[in-house]
Amino acid sequence: MDFSTPIENIPRVGPVMRKRLRTLGIKTVLDLLFYFPSRYEDFSNLIPISDVKINEVCTVQGRILEIKTTRTWKRKMFITEAIIEDKTGAIKSTWFGQPYLSKILKKDDPVFISGKVVVGNNEAYLSNPIYEKTYSQADDIETINSNKLTHTGRIIPIYSEAKGLSSRWLRSNLKFILASSNGKLPETLPEKIIAEQKLLDINRALWEIHFPSSFEKVGKAKERFSFEELFYIELFVLRERAKLNKEKAHSIPFNLDLIKELVSLLPFRLTDGQRKSAYQILKDIEKSRPMNRLLQGDVGSGKTVVAAIAALNAIKAGRQAAFMAPTEILAKQHFQEIAKLLGNFNLNIGLLTGKQDQFRSKKLKNDIVEISRKKLLEKTLKAEIDILIGTHALIQDKVKFGKLGLVILDEQHRFGVEQRAKLVRGSKLIPHLLSMTATPIPRTLALTIYGDLDLSLIDELPKGRKKIITEVVEPEDRTKTYGFIKREVENGRQIFVICPRIEKPDAEKEYLSGWSEAKAVKEEYEKLSKTIFPALKVGILHGKMTSKEKEKTMLDFKNKKIQILVSTSVVEVGIDVPNATVMMIEGAERFGLAQLHQFRGRVGRGEYQSYCLLFTDSSSQKTKQRLKALITCENGFQLAEKDLEIRGPGDFSGTRQWGIPDLMMDSLKDIRLVEKTREIAKEILIEDPYLKKYPILQAKISRFRESIHME
Structure with a gap:
């Protein structure tokens, strides 16, 4: 059997079943084999x-x-x-x-x-x-x-299901595939490692994880797959670090007087976390080896200021800085914020997005003007632009920097040597990299999947920030909540309402997705604007709107032309509206804990008391446990550790936010396994840095590299 065969080519999989399987991420026979049970029943x-x-x-x-x-x-x-x-x-x-x-x-x-x-x-x-x-x-x-x-x-597997796709169907087809393959799936670990670590071979492990002969064998199968996932991640990140260590970068001197001047001009006092992180970054970019640093900071902790300090230091040393954001709205927001933070230092700052290009010239002081793309790219190549801020448009073939020294990424953690080299075509020197994230990442996870990055941490919020009051609202209190929202708006405040999807699906899609109860943005917007709050200005924001429509909506919200904004998760990252005080989340069980924390971070950014109100139709114990964690944990780092603690293998609750399998999430609780896989990966790379003796590892690393999110 060819394991890359599309899933629709096996018996009993027609067009409808194909759609159902795709909702679970199953496209090939191999995908189905690696769709592991969430639990077992002992019969x-x-x-x-x-x-x-x-x-x-x-x-x-x-x-x-x-x-x-x-x-x-x-x-x-x-x-x-x-x-x-x-x-x-x-x-x-x-x-x-x-x-x-x-x-x-x-x-x-x-x-x-x-x-x-x-x-x-x-x-x-x-x-x-x-x-x-x-x-x-x-x-x-x-x-x-x-x-x-x-x-x-026997012991039977129970799988996470979609509507119309049962564990019974999955069991029948998995048994057919395993029997048909007759143990012929190629091994993905070297025999030496399997023997030394006493692991099951891949074909035995697949049988035992799907159709175990005992619970002891379930444990053995999980051990094999957990080991493999962690081992390949460790091997990958160690190779990335080794590759980077061979590269050269411009040494950017630490200009202490310049930084003191910038800090003295800021309208607020830096926190200890900001000072420490800025110092680590400035010391890193002094080296002639490319920096590779991840700056972790809770929502609203002031990561952009730290990035601005690093950028100014690089610019005044004669280098350029590139700042990449995940969306056009955020790119524009960073452009305006950095222009404001560094307004006294005579800089040329450019904005390059998919649709609109802008320029803030040192000659024009605080004026921002439209500029043609051709002109902006010419200025960037001539190093007349000090900081170019943009989206993925920055790594297009036409964008060339004259003297790039520092790349800053917002919420985009994977950006390898090849991606950096794209920005400085023709140069033998690689720019320094600072990646920023507000996504709460457990420490063991950060050390594992970002092991090629050095970590800086801002673990405190600026002084004077009020704690956001978070509550799970019972269905019978919905009317009372609407009354509270009305009072907040009457007091001049603004409201976010988050829904899990854009529109109510048609009957077939609803049946396939299993999301029939999930609140739809368009439906909620109609209800709130026409029935609940007809006298208030209600706006709508979702991913199907054009960039221009989204930008106008956010601008209207920021300028208080919209009082209640009904949105999908498009508001998750970075949008700054200090006057917003209520974050109301419908279908809270549909979002991961990190995502809920990101939503909560959209409020509480001003002087007013803020609230995060969670609505859920789920009565499951796990949902209650997770939402309680959101209430009790004060910052994202506590929350990330708690999420890892309560998350079970197969729990859908948000592993996708880190892009890794549920089985590996569970194994991250075992710090000894994490350390063991790292040591074995190190030993192999010391013995054979290019993996010439290990074609299996070489092939798997190549595939693994494609599956990891590289910008």
Whole structure:
């Protein structure tokens, strides 16, 4: 079997099922093999019917004596009941809301039934059990080979599901693929490592993670895949660091008098975290080796000021700075903020985005003018632009810097040697790199996936900031919340309302996505603007709007022309509206903790008391636990550690924000495994820096590099 085969090429996968699988990120046979269970049910207790006990989970084997479906009058619910008999006795099985079962299961069918034995109406029965039809009746339950079973009679995998895509379907197809492949998936770890670390080989590990012979073997399979993920990340980051250490950069002297002058002109006092981070950066760029530093700081902690200090130091040493933001709105915001921060130092600052280019000339002081792209690029090449701020437009082929010395990235952590070299085509010297993030990253995660970066931390907010009051609002208090929002607006404040999606899906998409309850921005906007707050100015913001529309909406909000802004997660990063005091989040369970923290950081940026109000339809314990963590943790770093602590393997709650698998997220709790994989990766690279003896590693690193987010 070719493991890169598109998933629709296997039996029982038509266009509808293909769409459903894609909602889970499954596009190929290999993707399906690596879609691991979120948990397991133990149905390995195979017993005769006469031995069943109340509240016991078990599997029985027998034939169906009778089966029928009825409908209750009061609740209009379908109930399917079957009597299962073996040579020792009989027991009833009851299914709720599954009328189709009476068409699948027929009288005299031999079956296995797995589930919990409960009591109702003075009789024991199996409640909503899992069934599996067999094609022969075993005489003796002890002779059954559980490996031949898929859904019953063994430890069975349960997967995170999408609407119309069940664990039963996944089990059936995974077993078919594993049996068809016959152990032929190529190994992705060297035999030496497998032997030394006593790991399962890849084919055995896949069988044991999907169809385990014991819980001990589940642990062994997880150990193998956790080791592999961590090992390749460590190998990758260590090679990146080694590659960078061979490069040369311009040494930029630390101009202490200049920095003192800038700091004295700031309208606020720097925090200790800002001072320490700025010092680390300025000492780094003095070296002739390229800096590779990640500046972590909570939302509103003042990372841009630290970046501006580094940029000014580089410019006054005769170098240029490039500042890349993830969106046009943020690029423009940084452009205006840096022009203001460095307004007294006679700098030429350019803005390059996909649509609009601007220029703030030292001759024009604080005036900002439109400029043609051609002219802006000419000035950049001649080193007449001191700082060029923009989006991904900065790494287009036409953009060339004359004297680039420092690259600053906002919320874009992966930017390798090749990407930096693009900015200085023809030069043998690589610019220094400062990457900034407000995304809370657990320490073990930062040391693992950003192990090629040095870390600076701003772990405090500027003095005088009020703590944001965060609450989970019960559904019955919604009207009261609307009253509170109205009072805040009457007091001159502004409100964010966040929804998980843009518009209500059509029936098919709703069915496929499983998001039928998720609030839609357009629907919420209509409700708030026409029904709840008809007298207030309500605006809408989402990703399908053009850049110009988004920019106008944000500008109107900033200039108080909009009082309530209903938005998708497009407001997650960086937008600064000091007058906004309420962040109301619908469907809070749909967002990761780091994302919720980012939303919360959009308020509390001014002098007024601010609030973050969380609405959720979920009653799950894990959702409650996560939202409670958001309330109790005061900063993003505490929150990140808490998220790692409570997150379980297979928990959807936001691992995508870090771009890594759930299984590896769980293994990050094991600091010894993290350290072990790092040491093994180091040993291999010391022995063979170019991995010539390890073609398996070389090939996997190349694929791994493509999967990691490199700008």
